[in-house]
Amino acid sequence: MTLFHTLTRRARRVATIGAVALAAGILPPAPAHAGATLDAITARGVIKVGVGSQPGFFAPDSNGRWQGFFVDFGRALAIAVFNDPDKVEFTASSPQQRLSALQAGEFDILLSGVTETITRAFKLGFHFGPVVFYDGQGLLVPKALGVTKGSQLNGATVCVQTGTTGELNIADFFRQQKHTFKPVVIEDTAEFLKAFAAGRCDALTQDSSDLAIKRTQLPKPDDYVVLPERLSKEPLAPAIRSGDDRWLEIVNWTVYATIQAEEFGITKANIDSFLTSTDPNIRRFLGVDPGLGEATQLDPKFVYTIIKTLGNYGEIFERNVGKTTKVGFERGYNQIWTKGGLLYSPPFR
Numbered sequence: 001m002t003l004f005h006t007l008t009r010r011a012r013r014v015a016t017i018g019a020v021a022l023a024a025g026i027l028p029p030a031p032a033h034a035g036a037t038l039d040a041i042t043a044r045g046v047i048k049v050g051v052g053s054q055p056g057f058f059a060p061d062s063n064g065r066w067q068g069f070f071v072d073f074g075r076a077l078a079i080a081v082f083n084d085p086d087k088v089e090f091t092a093s094s095p096q097q098r099l100s101a102l103q104a105g106e107f108d109i110l111l112s113g114v115t116e117t118i119t120r121a122f123k124l125g126f127h128f129g130p131v132v133f134y135d136g137q138g139l140l141v142p143k144a145l146g147v148t149k150g151s152q153l154n155g156a157t158v159c160v161q162t163g164t165t166g167e168l169n170i171a172d173f174f175r176q177q178k179h180t181f182k183p184v185v186i187e188d189t190a191e192f193l194k195a196f197a198a199g200r201c202d203a204l205t206q207d208s209s210d211l212a213i214k215r216t217q218l219p220k221p222d223d224y225v226v227l228p229e230r231l232s233k234e235p236l237a238p239a240i241r242s243g244d245d246r247w248l249e250i251v252n253w254t255v256y257a258t259i260q261a262e263e264f265g266i267t268k269a270n271i272d273s274f275l276t277s278t279d280p281n282i283r284r285f286l287g288v289d290p291g292l293g294e295a296t297q298l299d300p301k302f303v304y305t306i307i308k309t310l311g312n313y314g315e316i317f318e319r320n321v322g323k324t325t326k327v328g329f330e331r332g333y334n335q336i337w338t339k340g341g342l343l344y345s346p347p348f349r
Contacts, residue, residue, distance in 0.1 A: 035244030037108050041081060049074040050093045050107035053189060054213050056320050056327040057113060058090070066090040069320040070111040073132060073238070073255065076306045077109070080254045083299050085309050096163035096187055099124060102239060109251065110239040113207065115165050120239070129238035129251040130259075134333035134342055136230030137169045138208035140215060143225050145202060150229055154179040159201035162187045169232040170205050193217060207234050213327055253296070253348075257303045260285065260345040261312035263336050268311040271304065285348045292348060303348075313343060 041047050051058035051070055058068040066074075075085040093101050093112060102110050103124065113135075114120075116128040139150050139158075147153060150173065158181050160166050167185070174181045184201045186192045193214050196204040204211065211226045218224055238251050261267075264282060266274050274282055283289040286304045293300025310316060317334060321327040335341025 035247065037241060037244040038247040038250075040105075041108055041247070045082070045087060047074065047078055047081065047088045048106070048108045049077075049088055049090050050098050050101060050110040050112050051090050052095075052098075052112040053092045054113070054210060056213055056325060057209070058092070058111070067320070069133070069316060070113065072310050072316045072320065073258075074109075074111050076254050076258065076310055077251065079306050079309060080250050080298060080302045083302070083305060094163065094187070094189065095161060099126075099239075102126070102241060105241075108240070108247075113209075113236045114239045115234045116237045116239075117165065125242045126239045127242050127248050129240070129248065130255045131235040131237045131342070132255055133209065133236040135207045135209050135234040135236055137166055137205060137232040137234060138211050138230055139227045140196070140204040140206075140211040140224055141202065141227060143223055148227070150203075150227055150231065151177050151179070153181065153203055155181065156202040157182045157184055157200070159184045159186060159192060159196050159204045161185075161189070161192050161206060164206070165232065165234065166205055166207075173231045205231070207236075209321070209327075209329065212329065216326055249296075250298070254306065256345040256348075257285075257306055258310070258313040258316060259336060259343045260348060261303070261307045262314045262343075263338060263345065266307055266312060267315060268308060271307050275304075281348070 051066070051068075051074070053059060056068060058066060058070050061067050071090060074088045074090060078085050078088040081087070091107070093107070098110055098112050098114070099120070101107055113133070116131065120126050121128065139153070141147055141153075154177070158170055160170055160183050162185050167183075170181070170183070184195060186195055192204070195201060197218055204214065206214070208226060208230060215221050215224050215226060238255070240247060240251060264274070264285065271286070274286060275288055277283060280289065284292050287293055287300035287302070290300045293302075299305070311319070313336070314331075317329075317331065318324065321329045323330065331341060333342045335343065337344040
């Protein structure tokens with residue numbers, strides 16, 4: 001046997017042993033890189049979160065305390081990092097300013113309904129956490145217009161907000177239909193709705209979740225309808241700057257914790273009854289078995305505290321934007337996978 005064959009066989013043995021050891025969990029894991037963002041958060045003692053200004057998703061209450069669907073995920077992150085839901089600072093930022101503000105370091109994370117796109121990942125250098133809300137661009141029209149679908153809007157005037165994926169999507173939609181339209185491009189969110197209510201445009205286009213909220217803000221909401229079709233896929237996800245692996249993983253597993261809790265059937269109300277469970281998956285998940293804390297270097301009970309404080313994903317959804325709220329959303333795709341939705345958590349092990 002030649003020296004080459006001997007070395008090749010030896011290399012294969014080493015590779016095989018290494019693969020087996022890694023699969024068995026014998027080899028130590030490579031630690032996630034803690035970068036400038038997480039270092040700054042730790043030194044500052046508070047997480048800076050960029051949000052929007054849509055009731056149900058993010059809005060201050062009468063006492064100035066921020067409330068909403070995305071706000072709750074910001075508080076969940078504060079629990080994961082500091083074990084305190086109030087160590088978070090929310091700042092409203094417009095669609096035109098939020099991405100550049102994140103790049104400039106004004107925020108540690110955007111929880112403002114940002115759509116994950118390839119351009120934002122590659123060209124702008126952002127990393128995205130798990131999708132927390134599956135949305136799609138829609139069209140809001142007056143019922144008096146007499147249309148039931150977007151393809152009937154040939155030649156229409158459409159209000160569209162700058163700095164959003166909606167500008168490209170609406171142009172693509174009319175191009176695919178071989179129809180024409182006249183865009184009325186508006187930057188300010190408040191002026192956006194006023195222009196539509198004043199009749200400056202035949203239709204208003206935005207994410208369907210935004211349109212549902214805007215419809216409730218019109219003088220006579222029943223005079224308007226969100227058309228049933230969706231012009232795009234809008235997976236809304238947390239966005240952070242690249243280069244901070246550990247911060248990204250904290251974001252990932254904080255979101256997954258709320259989804260997995262719902263799959264387990266764990267709620268704010270019943271979580272303490274699960275602490276005596278003999279199921280090793282649940283014991284590990286809730287920190288009864290400290291192994292999860294040792295692996296993540298987070299408080300072993302960080303998941304327990306998140307759910308005890310804020311509830312699981314379904315509770316967060318229903319409390320802020322669900323059927324019993326003014327917004328009144330159905331779960332739809334934002335249902336866990338075992339109930340026909342798209343929400344799915346990797347294993348907590």
